[in-house]
Amino acid sequence: MTARTVLKNEWRLLMADRPLKIALGLFVVLLGYALTNGVVWLRFQERTVEATTSGNVERASALRQELEAIEAGGQPSSPFADPRSPRVLGGPSGSHTAVLAPGPLTALAIGQSDLLPYYYDVNIYTNEASFHQNGEVENPLNLMVGRFDLAFAVVYLLPLLVLALSFNVLSEEREQGTLALTLSQPVSARSVVTVKLAFRALVVAAIVLGVSLLGALATGGFGSPGRILLWSVTAVAYALFWFALAAWVNALGRSSAWNATVLVGAWLVLVVVLPAAINAAAGLLHPLPSRVEMVTAQREASNDAVNRRSELLARYLEDHPEMADGVVADEPGLGALSWAATDAVNGRLEEVAAEHDARRAEQTALVRRYRFLSPALLAQEALLDAAGTGDARFADFQSQVRAFAERWREFFVPAIMADEQMNAGVLADVPTFSLVDGDSADLARRATAPLAVLAGLLALIGAAAGVGLGRVRGAD
Amino acid sequence: MTESQESHTGAAPLLEARGLTKDYGGTRALDSLDLAIAPGEVYCLLGPNGAGKTTTINLFLGFVAPSAGQALVAGLNVSTHDRESKRRLAYIPEQVMLYRNLSGIENLEYFAALGGQGSLGRERLVEILVEAGLDGEAAGRRVSTYSKGMRQKVGIAIAIAKEADALLLDEPTSGLDPTASSEFSALVERLRNRGVAVLMATHDLFRAKDTGTRVGIMHYGRLVTELSTAEVGHADLERIYLEHVSDNGGPR
Structure with missing residues (x-):
């Protein structure tokens, strides 16, 4: 009752x-704007993916036609782009674009999808430099701050709405004098405040989940119910954390002005300062090597390789004796020499990239260790992961593209080394990329830690608030 | 539950203090108060500021815990039966503060429901407010437009709706004009006639003599004397009051 x-x-x-109604209305408008932003980005990404996929088909079809025409006695369109050469068929003009389809809830969280590459042109020249050309020379937290999407609104703005609704949930009753009359009834301050906050939490959850589900409905996100569930649980748990914090601060029995100051300070520290401090610490403790260094290494290796072409070929064949059969020992084929140079460049690049990757891994490890200090970081991690736009999916995509590039090389390089000619018949055997997305078990495993810590913080602060409110009497 | 002592009138008291004591740090705000108020009695606590009147009311409400002794409502120890005792009590503070953006009806509905009366229905709520002296038109207006006297009437309406056994009033007529004050006393009188036990803290000697059945004079946390209002005139009461509150005891 x-x-x-x-x-x-x-x-x-x-x-x-x-x-208050105006504040709620404004928040709904902001969420609507954030969702629109997300949908616009999703549509753009979908168009890009579609164009890329049809590009693959068109390229393969054009090559097939040309090869068939040559087999029928025709001439290649250019002597420098003869598709019978495995360097051409496996090179840029025959490349296959590996694509990462948008995450199931991209409209809700653009996340890193506008910062990290979601497609790569894979050919025999794909090397480590290809994976370091698209803004990865940022530290991990910078990558997180993206467009104004629903995830941004939830992580940064939702706490402010929650605090606006609850900073004075008890102090106002005390200040306006209704607390004494309320507590002269057979009710406790704890039960009244809990219900008052539950009402506000329902309003906030209805708005956030309503807009989120609308976005999912409009963009086909309901195909991934597990992701929607994770998104919803994270958003609600995060909002409840701020409600619990407000309840605890109210239980301290100070004025509304004091509560507001402390809670806005908490928002500033937990949502803005701490993530920025962790960001700065990651960059300071584990600085990434200069990208200029990588470009210079690439050029140096390339020049060096050209100058020592013959020497390199010999060394390559020592390393890969199985390739030697097709090569005339005293008159090496041009393709084999060229590939040997490419391989040397790749080897040098791998060294530089390995150093870069190691530093980045250290940065990521530091951020992952200290993200538990900020519920905002935890919520953001879980929300982006739920949307399929977090760094885990991009890392997985990149690793699958690396493996695909290796398969591509394995298909074409022996032919290059053997100076073989390709024909239309081999096209059916050319590798194609198909992403194997992580299943819901992977998602659940990754979400367990941030959600468990968030739930722990919520329980801890909620319990402190409960104890504090249990002590409130009418004559404070 | 504790067996109650008999009140002044012989009936079982609805409000009772037994050796009720409250210390704030080193200061004794209330010192071994013994008091018993029967149904239909209006007991007025008189005394200067800091005499312990509000502390006594706060102890009956469970707003503060006693340092020693017991406050009992209908025989229930407030410290151990917080909710049960509050079900039997109604409280009207010096300033009845309500939700300003809600109407008198909405405020009454809320506090009556919190008090355990369930949903009373708009018609009954208006009836109670009118009984408490508020006119029907005002009952539907926002409380932010109310005078203090009108808010006090809503306070009385809450007490009526709650059908409380005992009423605690903390300087309820302070700041009211004589008409409003007189109307308020008439309402208290009506509740008394229904058998409600009333404990009223007040500075108003005239009102205490007029409304009360008994008067207790407090000074520095002690109940220094008790009088039956039927046995003293206004002038006598003032004289006795001044005799007892002249600064000759000092805080302990």
């Missing part, structure tokens, strides 16, 4: 409070 009574009264108070 008490719960229903307080809920009804809260509804009346909300309906009679114009500034």
Whole structure:
């Protein structure tokens, strides 16, 4: 009965409070704008993916036609782009674009999908430099701050709405004098405040989940119910964390102004300062090597390789004796020499890239270790992962593309070394890329740690608030 | 539950203090108060500021815990039966503060429901507010437009709706004009006639003599004397009051 009574009264108070209604309306508009941003980005990404996929088909089809024409007695369109050469067929003009389709809930969280590459042109020249050309020379937290999407609104703005709704949930009752009259009834401050906050939490959850589900509905996200569930649980748990914090601060028995100052300070520290501090620490403790260094290494290796072409070929054949059969020992084929140079460049690049990757791994490890200090980072991690736009999916994509590039080389390089000619018949055997997306078990495993810590923080602060509110009497 | 002592009138008291004591740090705000108020009695606590009147009311409400002794409502120890005792009590503070953005009806509905009266229905709520002296038109208006006297009437309405056995009033007529004050006393009188036990802290000697059945004079946390209002005139009460609150005891 008490719960229903307080809920009804809260509804009346909300309906009679114009500034609060305006604040809620403004938040809904912001969420709508964030969702629109997400949908616009998703559509753009879908168009790009579609164009890339049809590009693959068109390229393969054009090559097939040309090869068939040559086999029928025709001439290649250019002597420098003869598709019978495995260097041409496996090179840029025959390349296959490996694509990462948008995450199932990209419209809700653009995440890193506008910062990290979601497609790579794979050919025999794909090397480590190909994976370091697209903005990865950022530290991991910078990558997280993206467009104004729903995830951004939830992580950064939702706490402010929660605090606006709850910073004075008890102090206002005390200040306006209604607390004494309330507590002279057979109810406890704890139960009244809990129901008051539950009402506000319902309003916030209804708005956030309503807009989220609308976005998922509009973009086909309901095909991944597990992801929607993770998104919803994370958003609600994160909002409840801020409600619990507000309840605890209210239980301290200070003024509304004091509560507001402390809670906004907490928002500043947990949402803005701590992530930035961890970001700065990651960059300071584990600075990434200069990208200029990588480009210089690439050029140096390339020049050196050209100058020592013959020597390199010999060394390559020593390393790969199985390739030697097709090569005339005293008159090496041009393709074999060229590939040997490419391989040397790749070897040098791998050394530089390995150093870069090691530093980045150290940065990531540091961020992952200290992200538990900020519920905002935990929530962001889980939200992006739920949307399929977190760094885990991109890392997985990149690793699959690396493996695909290796398969591509394995297909074409022996032919290059043997100076073989290709024909239309081999096209059916040319490797194609198909992403194997992680299953829901992977997602659940990754989400366990951030959600467990978030739930732990919520339980801890909620318990402290419960104890504090249990001590509130009417004559404070 | 504790067996209650008999009150002044012989009936089982609805409000009772037994050796009720409250210390704040080193200061004794209330010192071994013994008091018993029967149904239909209006007991007025008189005394200067800091005499312990509000502390006594706060102890009956469970707003503060006693340092020693017991506060009992209908025989229930407030410290151990917080909710049960509050079900039997109604409280009207010096300033009845309500939700300003809600109407008198909505405020009454809320506090009556919290008090355990369930949903009373708009008609009954208006009836109670009118009984408490508020006119029907005002009952539907936002409380932010109310005077203090009107808010006190809503306070009385809450007490009526709750059908409380005992009423605690903490300087309820302070700041009211004589008409409003007189109307308020009439309402208290009506509740008394229904058998409600009333404990009223007040500075108003005239009102205490007029409304109360008994008067207790407090000074520095002690109940220094008790009088039956039927046995003293206004002038006598003032004289006795001044005799007892002249600064000759000092805080302990």
